[in-house]
Amino acid sequence: MELAYKVVYSKRKSLTISVERDRSIVVKAPEGTTLEKIHRVVESRKLWLYEKTRHAQKYSPLPHPPGKELVSGESLPYLGRHYRIELVAGDGGIRFEQKFLVPQALAGKSAAFRNWFVARAEEKILPRVKMYANSLGVTYKEAKVGDGKYRWGSCTPNDNVIFNWRLIKAPMFVIDYVVVHELAHLIEPNHTPRFWNIVNAQAPTMDKAKAWLQKHGALLEQDI
Template identity: 60%
Template structure:
């Protein structure tokens, strides 16, 4: 079977790494100077590891039913691990409000979807960024910048410049899951690879790590839908 992968080169990168994203795409992150032939040799040497990752149960698979629901009164949407009822308000409301339910202005469906997405992004900035600063202080690491990003197949990432990025969709998950993802990325500032030491650091700072991993395994795909 031919192994397909994409190559992302960077002048700042010194070491080649391979990631298998949740959508089962294989990405090679490589320094500028390395040839395609050398990359192919390295990927070939890692084939068994890559196939193990591709078959991991947490990787993205198509849902058994048609994804997504409509933004109509009576439907529900996730926020911090719980589902809340949607109510379309025909008059007197110019933006989404939340009070134990989502109050959404009556407008075109596309605009409603955009408004809900922007609401989620705003809440992610409001709630995730302070938690990053808290955990960074507890771990004794310095973070250059915290960004809330739109990266459908990764919950978080840590860059070579000590920036940490988090998927806005995380705000739909419970706070113990959000804390786990934050600690996971911050731990990479101490230990780059997933070594036993790395997992010990994560577990010490996020004692509900296994519970969080299980929650993401069972519910992660639902977070990728708008509703």
């Protein structure tokens, strides 16, 4: 059976293959790489690709229930814990004081919470990127928070690093693992033993973080 895959050409020096969370296969290849060579590499990784695209836990269809309503008594995850929502009088923005204080004017407006999460992700994740980049001795062009539907983070061929805003719902040790994972690709583009050694040296709770994402990934993927 032939594997379907998407090819993305760039100025990178090496060829890499990744499996997205929606089971699609993406091949990132240096400009000028022939389709024959790409096909040979994909064929050589066929068993690994079949295993990854059929991983029951990570890639099974996720239940996407409707988003939660912004009503008193409901709760939402933030940095690995669930906090209660309390509607308060007046307008203004959402406040966090070991619970979410939501103005009545924003009741039912889930976009307000999404914006709040994005702002907190920029506030808390981006400084970690700078810190770990210094520790690893790597440089990146730009670090930003984005809306990747099937990835927690990515390192682009242009040395930009992008992180899913939904990560702000996860514990800090999970955020740190994802940050280190993407920055480590600036040293080693493939998931080689050397790559995992680099990640584990900077994020010693790597295995715990990977297990957390396996278990709670569906929760993170909800918009709120």
